[in-house]
Amino acid sequence: MRADARRNRERIVAAALDLFAEHGAGVSMEEIAQEAGLGVGTLYRHFPDRRALVEDIATGTLTALRDHVRAGADEAVSRWEVLVGVVRYCAGQPLALITRFSDASPKSETRSRLVHEIDALLADIVEQAQREGSVRDDLTPGQIVGLINVAVCRPGARADDPLATVILDGLSTASTRRGS
Amino acid sequence: MRADARRNRERIVAAALDLFAEHGAGVSMEEIAQEAGLGVGTLYRHFPDRRALVEDIATGTLTALRDHVRAGADEAVSRWEVLVGVVRYCAGQPLALITRFSDASPKSETRSRLVHEIDALLADIVEQAQREGSVRDDLTPGQIVGLINVAVCRPGARADDPLATVILDGLSTASTRRGS
Amino acid sequence: MRADARRNRERIVAAALDLFAEHGAGVSMEEIAQEAGLGVGTLYRHFPDRRALVEDIATGTLTALRDHVRAGADEAVSRWEVLVGVVRYCAGQPLALITRFSDASPKSETRSRLVHEIDALLADIVEQAQREGSVRDDLTPGQIVGLINVAVCRPGARADDPLATVILDGLSTASTRRGS
Amino acid sequence: MRADARRNRERIVAAALDLFAEHGAGVSMEEIAQEAGLGVGTLYRHFPDRRALVEDIATGTLTALRDHVRAGADEAVSRWEVLVGVVRYCAGQPLALITRFSDASPKSETRSRLVHEIDALLADIVEQAQREGSVRDDLTPGQIVGLINVAVCRPGARADDPLATVILDGLSTASTRRGS
DNA sequence: AATGAATGAGCCTTCATTCAT
DNA sequence: AATGAATGAAGGCTCATTCAT
Incomplete structure (x- = not known):
């Protein structure tokens, strides 16, 4: 039964991810449970709280991203390729979630830490x-990381997003480009 | 009487604008009425619906922006100055609202039209x-408008926003920049 | 409308009093509202909380009792008559409530204070x-007050309660009594 | 196996007794099972129902009391000593349970019977x-039994309870006492 | 037989909306 | 026309009970 659980x-988590991505953060616990084919009680057995669920999803998504960036950083390819890889990875995820959630809940310690970790990793790679x-060096790594975040962490961002x-x-x- | 109304x-509208900007979209009708120094009943006399209120605010904000862009387009200054002016104008507004609202409500006809109008005006100016x-011409006007939107229409965007x-x-x- | 409210x-309050007295403290807010011929919302407009309602009832009942005891203490009759009057008064009330509530909620400051006030007043009268x-003087006033409380503050106590x-x-x- | 069961x-039963006595009747089945070091399932194997468990505890406690009273009645000591013994016995038990439970559940046939049996036994002894x-004879045995019940069947009653x-x-x- | 995961009815509470004053 | 009280649907959460392992 451990397996079942x-x-x-x-x-x-999958249901919540889908529903949040599609209908925003307002989705009810009941809807999530239904989408998962379960009763609300089961949902609450796994997550004591709505916040806990949201937190878990956000944390999970961010952790996966951090690990992906780390892995990329260790690969023996050009840093440029690493950056492109990160953007592609993000674009494949419903990262929109992160953005949406940041308004609602007061972003936990863990979440802030992860965001900082990711930004630091990216800044290193950019440098x-x-x-x-x-990469052009007339912008600070911090500024460039800011641009990447914006390009990628918006609702609706996609791999082939022209903005990215x-x-x-x-x-x-x-x-x-540029006559030159 | 008409004046009072x-x-x-x-x-x-002012109260709603303030509260949405400060506390997010979760503010209740009661709170808005109170902030306005009125009863809920009066609020509902003016707006049949929460949606109507939100819509009115979004529409108003966007209309003002469109008018501002139009006015800028008619001024006898360089197009570059016009663009910078638009960005500065936006940064002074709680435009974050537009972004926030875009998640919640299914964006009305009017709103879509205004957004398109603004984008078209901007595209013209960019061109x-x-x-x-x-302005560099290795990007299409559409791409550049996209960049401007991103720079400006994010929660927390400010006039001196490094990203902008x-x-x-x-x-x-x-x-x-760039050696050249 | 003030009058209506x-x-x-x-x-x-009357509905809650009735239902608590009859079915215990487990009665739901919905049931109370229904008994009062109102919607739940109305109930919550008047009492922010279940606790607030319970507290209000308990406090109200105890305040009335204290005032009754005080009034009795000021009357120019024998202290014995005052005591009998207090017991009769209590027996006419659904004082059972007080007892029942004391288990459930963590008895507020106000409530404790009222209970102490009442006990002190009674102890004075007894003395x-x-x-x-x-009144026999081989028991301390405190012990006697304890007896009175027990006689009177039990679920189901009545004016003609043989125990009282x-x-x-x-x-x-x-x-x-007692052969002597 | 039978022994295990x-x-x-x-x-x-022990866990429920403890928890009810300490935290009131609001304790959940899960908590009881945990305190007993078992799963809820096992609890339900032994008691089909929460009511069944409560009933069992109440019945058990009352049966033990009845047996104790019977045993006392058969001893060759003064009836007064028997009465004192009963009070002492009760005071050693978390009899508070009985009182607490009497509010919640509609007291079963069995329970009423036991209460009557006990009262009858006590009335005989008093007589x-x-x-x-x-024992003073200006009160009926029934009245005196009532007094004894009150002295003893209250939450928090103890062997050295001044009221008892x-x-x-x-x-x-x-x-x-009393000059005489 | 024991376990604990799953279930869902039911409770408390909030808030958009209506309506009597 | 303004007010704010009343309404009730809906959401978050708990817990007695059932059931698969």
Whole structure:
């Protein structure tokens, strides 16, 4: 039964992820439970609170992102490729959630820490990319990380989002735009 | 009497604007009425519905923005200055509201129309700016408008927002960055 | 409408009093509202909380009792008559409430204070009664007050409750019982 | 296996007794099971119902009391001593339970029968005590039993409860109080 | 037989909306 | 026309009870 419980937990998270992504943070616990094919009680057995559920999803999403960035940082490819990989990864996720949630709940300690970790990792990568000459160096790494966040952490962001493309393109030194 | 009514309506809108900007979209009708110094009944005399109130605020904000952009377009200054003016104007508004509302309600016809109008006006200005040589032309006007929107229509955006600065700077041909 | 509101508040208290007395403290807010012929919302307009309602009832009942005891203390009759009057008064009330509530909620400051006030008033009266010779003096006033409380503050206590009679009788020096 | 089952049943009853006595009747089945070191399922194997559990506890407590009273009645000591023994016995039990439960559930047939049996036994003893001259005879045995119940069946009653002492003392003819 | 996960009715509470004054 | 009291649907959460393992 441990297996069953775990599966149910996963179902809940998946359902919540879907519903939040599609209908915003206003979705009711009942709806989430229903989408997961379970009773409310089960949902509350796994998460003591609505906040706990939201927190778990946000934390989970952010942790996965952090781990992805870390993994990317360790790969033996150019820093530029790493950055592009991160953007692509984010675009494949319903990261919109993170943005949406940040209004509602008072962002836990854990969540803030994760966000900072991710930003720090990204800033490192950007800095190295600047040194390797693939990213323009007239902006600070912090500014560039800000741009990446905006490009990627918006509701509705997608892999082929023109905005992401534009921003990435605008950061690259490889760009041959501009008469020059 | 008519004057009184108008004043009440304005008070309501102002109160709602303040509260939404400060405490998010969760504010109750009662709170809004109270902030306006009125009873709920009076609020409902002016707005049949919560949706109507929100819609009115969003529409009003967007209409003002459109008018501002139009007025800017008619001024005899460089298109670049017009763009900078638009960004500054937006930054002074609690435009965050627009973003916040866009999640909740299913954006009315009117609202979509206004957004399109604004984007079209901006695109025109951008195109002219590209012709006058003040904005880089390796991006389509549409892409650039997208960037401007992102820079400006986020919760918490401000006039001195580094991101806005960065994006504007990135769009300008005047920039001396990049060895060139 | 002020009048209406007041009447509704009174209806709520009366309904709660009835239901608590009859079915115990487990009665739901919905049931209370229904008994009062009102919607739940109205109940919550008058009492922010279940606790607030319970507290209000308990406090009201105890305040009335205290005032009654005080008034009795000021009357120019024998202290014995005052005691009998108090017992009769209590027996006419659904004082059972007080007892029942004392388990459930963590008895507020106000409530404790009222209980102490009442006990102190009664102890004074008892002491004077002992001096006037109408109450046996081989028990301390405190013990006697304890007996009175028990006689009177039980679920189901009534004016003609034999137990109250017995205890009063047992306290009186007038009793000619006991062969002597 | 049978032994195991019996032990579990006893654990459940003991746990419930403890928790009810300490935290009131609001304790959940889950908590009881946990206190007993068992799963809820096991609890429900032994008691089909919450009512069944409560009933069992009440019945058990009352049966034990009845047996104790019967045993006392058969002893070759003065009836007065028997009465004192009963009061002491009760005071050692969390008899408060009985009182608390009497509000909630509609007291079963069995329970009413036991209460009547006990009262009848006590009334007999009191009557004999009156004949033996140790208990005042200006009250009916029924009234005296009522007093004893009140002295003893209250939440928080203890062996050295001043009220019990006072009442017992008040019933005794041995008392030297009152000038006489 | 024991376990604890799942269930869902029911409770407390909030808030958009209506309506009597 | 303004007010704020009344309404009740709906949401979050608990807990007695059932059931799969």
